[in-house]
Amino acid sequence: MSTQDERHSDLEDRLRRLNEIGIALSSVQNDLTALLERILLQARHFTGAEAGTLYLVKGDVLTFEIAQNDKLNIVLGGSHGTVDIPPVPVNRDSVSGYVATTGTTLNIPDVYADSERNFEGPKSYDRMTGYSTKSMLVVPMRDHEDQITGVLQLLNALDRDGRTHPFSREDESLIESLASQAAVAINNVRLIGDTEALFDAFVRVMATAIDERSPYTGGHIRRVAEMTMVVAHAVNDCAEGPFADVHFNRDEMEELRIAAWMHDIGKITTPEWIVDKPTKLTTIYDRIETLRLRFALMEQQVERLKACGQINAEEAQEQLEKLASDLAFLERANLPGEYMEDADVERLRRIAQQTYELRGQVHPCITEEELTNLVIRKGSLTDSERKKINDHASMSMKMLEQIPFTRKLRRVPEIAGAHHEKLDGSGYPNGLKAESIDLQSRILALVDIFESLSADDRPYRAEPMPRERVLKILKEMVDDYHIDRDVFDLFLREGLAAKLDELKEQMAHER
Ligand SMILES: [Fe+2]
Ligand SMILES: [Fe+2]
Known part of the structure; x- marks a missing residue:
């Protein structure tokens, strides 16, 4: 195969793999955990990395989301539960913090031989777990607005014989592409989640307002x-x-x-x-109060007639008793508890024909609209x-x-x-x-x-x-x-x- 053919086939292979990444990431639509797991798995799959960690930026720290290490048989985070590991500050002191701060990819062939940046993190991880970190590829995850939303960290690229070797330039650019696609996919999932949460909150607010x-x-x-x-x-x-x-x-x-x-x-x-109409005459207040006032006026009218000798004491007494009894009946009729019989409706209509005088004008003691409410047979609501x-x-x-x-x-x-x-x-x-x-x-x-x-x-x-x-x-x-x-x-x-x-x-x- 000529060098040009080789380059062509390499390019084809790269495109195919990038395409595969795109398909793999877009297949996880609204499950952030599944997406993060998929991202790390894909990144390891394409580079042959034995282990890897995915961090997300939350405020000024990187939170540890997923860790996978085939050698140590470790799968942490994601669908395997939350990880109880303290977050890493976004500063230059750690590998992932450095990448999140500077936005540059770190491709370290051998962490123990790297005199330029003497990161303690991988070494203390090795001491703690007995693992042996050598090559590292640490890539920032950048979204469409160029914001760094996470860090993808891969450890020990293995060849077919299981020997560790440095990550290649191709690995580097491939994982950078994957990381940016991943960041956009993460943002999408988060946006969907945020939209759903927002809508849910709106639904509850409306329900509370009604209740x-x-x-x-x-x-x-x-x-x-x-x-x-x-x-x-x-x-x-x-x-x-x-x-x-x-x-x-x-x-x-x-x-x-x-x-x-x-x-x-x-x-x-x-x-x-x-909504809760408690009495038949209720609008924004219970109009039985107005009816009581009108009956009080009618009583005064009777007293006046008696005072000027137009009716005698006996007649006055009779009229006052009738008014009291009619008002008591109206008060009962106003309550929605009991069924109104025909005779009750008839009596209401008779009472409604009475009048009272105010400032020289004659008014019905019960208006048409009030009567429509009072004659409701059952409950408190008109049709x-x-x-x-x-x-x-x-x-x-x-x-x-x-x-x-x-x-x-x-x-x-x-x-x-x-x-x-x-x-x-x-x-x-x-x-x-x-x-x-x-x-x-x-x-x-x-x-x-x-x-x-x-x-x-x-x-x-x-x-x-x-x-x-x-x-x-x-x-x-x-x-x-x-x-x-x-x-x-x-x-x-x-x-x-x-x-x-x-x-x-x-x-x-x-x-
Ligand atoms: Fe309901
Ligand atoms: Fe309803």
């Missing part, structure tokens, strides 16, 4: 999110039954987790007074308020659709938006039927109902609902084809209700 709007639902979202994942894991663990063949992969689990954390995000648009509350599910979907989720999280809006759908199509916001409601949404829906029913208190529920009653309601919802029977059976079989109690206790301790 904090109501003293009655505090922690609901976190409990739903954590319980949903407990159920999803239980589905994955099923070896028999309807879920034997179902397995949520890592991405699907993450998708469900985010959807659960964001399922009620639409509640941010629900007026605060509607339009109920609709506004229900809107939170479609609002969740609408808001989440505006987030540019990555491909693996693309179904978050759909899963979160379907948490109030019912299998028979009677749910909201879209009245989806069973075939359009996937398993993730069914799990989330069941957990959401279970958690809400198990709340410690509500505006007019002083006592928490007993567990048997909660489960009975869920069972009825299964029979009515609202929620999924298989998910409910799994929920019961796995004793998942008890997990909620554990979670509540844990959250109480964290407060």
Whole structure:
């Protein structure tokens, strides 16, 4: 082979190896530990290095991440656990510190014969371990912004016969290329991690903001999110039954987790007074106070009529008693606890026809709008308020659709938006039927109902609902084809209700 041919083949070999490095590094996408291990392994593989160490720059020190030494049979760090070795200061006193400080590669044929830089580190390592360091190649890892983010240190290049020789110039340039590709790959993994952490923090902040709007639902979202994942894991663990063949992969689990954390995000648009409307007349305050004032005015009116002789004492007394009894009735009607019968509604309408006089003007003692609230038969919400509350599910979907989720999280809006759908199509916001409601949404829906029913208190529920009653309601919802029977059976079989109690206790301790 001519010299030119040899050079050509060398170049081809180098390109091939660099290509292999690029492929090897890009195959590890979001696992920093696996990536660091791969980098060191590849570097050793291409140079025949018997041992090696990878450091990362953290502030003004180099932290020891991975060490491999075939001779001593040592594999430290990475997937083999954390390494309890003190960090190395970034200064010129150590080999790795020198390289991180100066940004230059050190290719030392024999550390013991190197009079120019008398580094103690390799020698004390040899004394400690019984190893015999000779050749060293130490390369800075530089990212795309020319920042040194780590140091790759290789020890003892071995030939085919296992003899140590110095690292070659080719090794040097090859590892420099690998190191810079590695630095970029590390940065990418870190950026992905940082982005995920940032998004996760955002999700939790939003959940806290929503939970904090109501003293009655505090922690609901976190409990739903954590319980949903407990159920999803239980589905994955099923070896028999309807879920034997179902397995949520890592991405699907993450998708469900985010959807659960964001399922009620639409509640941010629900007026605060509607969220926990404690009485029928509540807006930003309870308007029963206004009604009391009006009744006080009406009493004064009766007193005035009596004083100027227009009515006698007996008539006055009768009218005052009626006013007192009407007001007491209004105060009761204002509370959402009891069902309003037809006769009650009729009496409200009669009372509403009374008037009072203020500054020469006659006003109805109950306005149309107040009456609309008072005649609510059950609960405290008018139809339009109920609709506004229900809107939170479609609002969740609408808001989440505006987030540019990555491909693996693309179904978050759909899963979160379907948490109030019912299998028979009677749910909201879209009245989806069973075939359009996937398993993730069914799990989330069941957990959401279970958690809400198990709340410690509500505006007019002083006592928490007993567990048997909660489960009975869920069972009825299964029979009515609202929620999924298989998910409910799994929920019961796995004793998942008890997990909620554990979670509540844990959250109480964290407060
Ligand atoms: Fe909801
Ligand atoms: Fe919810």
